[in-house]
Amino acid sequence: MSLLPETRRYAVLGTGALGGFYGAKLQQAGFAVHFLLHSDYEHVRQKGLRVQSCWGDFHLPQVNAYSSVLDMPVCEGVIVALKATQNALLPQLIPPVLAENGVVILLQNGLGVEPEIAESVGAERVIGGLCFISSNKVGPGHIHHLDYGSVLLAQYGPDYAAQGITPRLEQVQADFQRAGIPTSLSPDLMMARWQKLVWNIPFNGLSVVFNADTQQMIADPDARALAETLMREVVEGAAACHRQIPDAVIGQMLTNTEKMAPYRTSMKIDYERKRPLELQAIFANPLRYAQQAGIHLPRIEMLYRQLQVLDRLNRGIPVSGWDQLKQEEG
Amino acid sequence: MSLLPETRRYAVLGTGALGGFYGAKLQQAGFAVHFLLHSDYEHVRQKGLRVQSCWGDFHLPQVNAYSSVLDMPVCEGVIVALKATQNALLPQLIPPVLAENGVVILLQNGLGVEPEIAESVGAERVIGGLCFISSNKVGPGHIHHLDYGSVLLAQYGPDYAAQGITPRLEQVQADFQRAGIPTSLSPDLMMARWQKLVWNIPFNGLSVVFNADTQQMIADPDARALAETLMREVVEGAAACHRQIPDAVIGQMLTNTEKMAPYRTSMKIDYERKRPLELQAIFANPLRYAQQAGIHLPRIEMLYRQLQVLDRLNRGIPVSGWDQLKQEEG
Numbered sequence: 001m002s003l004l005p006e007t008r009r010y011a012v013l014g015t016g017a018l019g020g021f022y023g024a025k026l027q028q029a030g031f032a033v034h035f036l037l038h039s040d041y042e043h044v045r046q047k048g049l050r051v052q053s054c055w056g057d058f059h060l061p062q063v064n065a066y067s068s069v070l071d072m073p074v075c076e077g078v079i080v081a082l083k084a085t086q087n088a089l090l091p092q093l094i095p096p097v098l099a100e101n102g103v104v105i106l107l108q109n110g111l112g113v114e115p116e117i118a119e120s121v122g123a124e125r126v127i128g129g130l131c132f133i134s135s136n137k138v139g140p141g142h143i144h145h146l147d148y149g150s151v152l153l154a155q156y157g158p159d160y161a162a163q164g165i166t167p168r169l170e171q172v173q174a175d176f177q178r179a180g181i182p183t184s185l186s187p188d189l190m191m192a193r194w195q196k197l198v199w200n201i202p203f204n205g206l207s208v209v210f211n212a213d214t215q216q217m218i219a220d221p222d223a224r225a226l227a228e229t230l231m232r233e234v235v236e237g238a239a240a241c242h243r244q245i246p247d248a249v250i251g252q253m254l255t256n257t258e259k260m261a262p263y264r265t266s267m268k269i270d271y272e273r274k275r276p277l278e279l280q281a282i283f284a285n286p287l288r289y290a291q292q293a294g295i296h297l298p299r300i301e302m303l304y305r306q307l308q309v310l311d312r313l314n315r316g317i318p319v320s321g322w323d324q325l326k327q328e329e330g
Numbered sequence: 331m332s333l334l335p336e337t338r339r340y341a342v343l344g345t346g347a348l349g350g351f352y353g354a355k356l357q358q359a360g361f362a363v364h365f366l367l368h369s370d371y372e373h374v375r376q377k378g379l380r381v382q383s384c385w386g387d388f389h390l391p392q393v394n395a396y397s398s399v400l401d402m403p404v405c406e407g408v409i410v411a412l413k414a415t416q417n418a419l420l421p422q423l424i425p426p427v428l429a430e431n432g433v434v435i436l437l438q439n440g441l442g443v444e445p446e447i448a449e450s451v452g453a454e455r456v457i458g459g460l461c462f463i464s465s466n467k468v469g470p471g472h473i474h475h476l477d478y479g480s481v482l483l484a485q486y487g488p489d490y491a492a493q494g495i496t497p498r499l500e501q502v503q504a505d506f507q508r509a510g511i512p513t514s515l516s517p518d519l520m521m522a523r524w525q526k527l528v529w530n531i532p533f534n535g536l537s538v539v540f541n542a543d544t545q546q547m548i549a550d551p552d553a554r555a556l557a558e559t560l561m562r563e564v565v566e567g568a569a570a571c572h573r574q575i576p577d578a579v580i581g582q583m584l585t586n587t588e589k590m591a592p593y594r595t596s597m598k599i600d601y602e603r604k605r606p607l608e609l610q611a612i613f614a615n616p617l618r619y620a621q622q623a624g625i626h627l628p629r630i631e632m633l634y635r636q637l638q639v640l641d642r643l644n645r646g647i648p649v650s651g652w653d654q655l656k657q658e659e660g
Contacts, residue, residue, distance in 0.1 A: 220642060222635040302632055
């Protein structure tokens with residue numbers, strides 16, 4: 001990635017709440033951005049992207065829209081912002097668009113997706129990213145960015161070994177910053193992922209069980225206590241993977257959640273729209289890492305089981321068809 | 331209770347799915363039965379009780395209906411079949427209707443209610459009963475008995491010490507049998523209560539979380555596995571209270587649940603009707619007994635917390651008002 005900024009190309013795989021927003025910000029800043037779309041392809045090809053944002057609304061009347069990666073040019077940065085339930089597609093989607101000197105930037109929650117990407121492109125070309133943003137796709141090519149927006153990036157290494165701050169990371173950070181995206185770096189991707197799970201596991205999971213927003217949960221003494229207990233289990237899981245998350249993080253996150261505007265988690269929104277839930281990366285993989293490290297996290301396991309049941313009932317999936325669907329989901 | 335059968339009187343406190351059915355059976359068999367009613371009082375006083383039953387439909391055009399215990403005669407048998415959420419009323423309801431030589435028969439699920447009744451009437455006058463029945467109140471004074479119907483009775487003793495089979499128990503059994511109610515006796519009330527909780531804790535609790543009937547739960551591999559895990563915790567709780575429930579009971583109950591017609595648990599029905607859930611006797615008390623015996627049951631604790639949250643959200647109870655309501659509930 002040593003080209004001049006003006007000539008550096010980004011591919012956005014998954015032009016939704018995250019990919020649509022960050023891709024639009026990059027294009028607005030002058031980067032060449034190429035968007036992969038599915039259901040919104042026709043609309044965006046003709047009318048571009050509309051971003052309603054607390055940082056300022058803007059409209060990109062013309063964007064490079066594609067319905068297949070085979071039509072896209074190779075890019076120095078490939079931003080993966082698909083729903084994690086689509087991750088089984090990544091081995092087919094990434095290689096055709098990734099330039100020889102390019103990097104993959106995985107903007108997803110959860111754990112355990114980078115190893116699969118690294119298998120096809122090499123660990124040194126995989127960057128993990130965590131988005132701290134409240135954003136929704138509210139219509140075709142129409143993104144609504146409500147609050148926050150920062151990104152945390154970290155270099156992936158084999159078995160999630162900490163890689164420190166690499167020049168590649170700093171290059172992507174510089175591009176994102178130039179596009180007005182507050183971007184920080186972490187020397188240890190696994191630490192960053194576990195730390196975000198401290199919030200995502202309880203609040204995404206319980207928001208589906210309770211059909212409640214963050215404010216309803218944090219205001220209820222039992223929901224809050226349960227979230228805290230689940231947070232402690234996430235911290236235990238991280239510790240088993242040799243990542244020491246300070247205890248103070250839990251209290252801090254609870255306080256922050258209290259102060260947040262009422263927020264429907266992405267998992268709750270998926271549930272409401274009867275879309276599959278992102279259970280693999282946010283629940284199954286962390287549980288597997290913890291188990292391989294020799295510990296059980298009974299409450300997270302229970303919540304995971306409950307979510308699998310609720311997901312199935314929600315989408316009316318007959319039990320006999322489930323094993324197959326699960327495989328498809330990856 | 332040495333009177334002739336014909337002159338033996340029963341009071342029924344709570345003329346709903348259980349009290350209405352068993353009380354009607356007793357009256358049909360010739361016992362003098364006195365029914366306490368609340369919302370259905372006027373209707374039942376004028377039109378009696380209608381029982382639609384898989385054992386044969388019948389109608390009692392005239393019953394002794396009361397809206398206050400102060401109007402009722404004292405009775406040799408006082409059947410308590412209120413919702414457990416009404417139990418705070420028992421100290422006022424029972425003494426006025428209990429004859430000097432009478433017994434209280436508590437037909438409720440869960441654990442830990444007899445000690446409170448024993449405080450006001452004496453342990454030797456308290457019998458615990460568990461109903462294995464599928465029955466609903468479908469309208470004022472209208473009971474629909476769908477399946478099963480047997481009752482298990484056991485004598486309460488201080489701290490739930492096993493009392494064996496007492497003459498009092500045999501007397502009540504004889505009356506119930508005479509009324510066509512299959513009635514068996516247990517020498518150990520606490521054992522009987524824990525054993526029923528092995529089913530009630532998972533299936534009542536999860537039916538609310540999943541908004542599902544027994545068939546949907548037992549057919550789903552994760553719901554079934556979760557139920558089984560919860561059952562094991564109930565068995566652990568019982569063991570901590572020195573009641574050894576054979577492991578085979580779990581497999582047996584799962585198999586029976588598979589064979590049952592799809593069944594909405596009573597807790598799910600309460601939830602649908604936005605009535606308070608019977609959490610005290612079925613969750614809080616068993617957890618307290620286990621905790622006092624020195625063990626934690628993390629998954630049951632988690633399910634209990636979830637149900638408290640769901641109950642509150644379901645009834646739109648502001649969190650600030652909750653502590654007070656909880657006290658009212660007993």
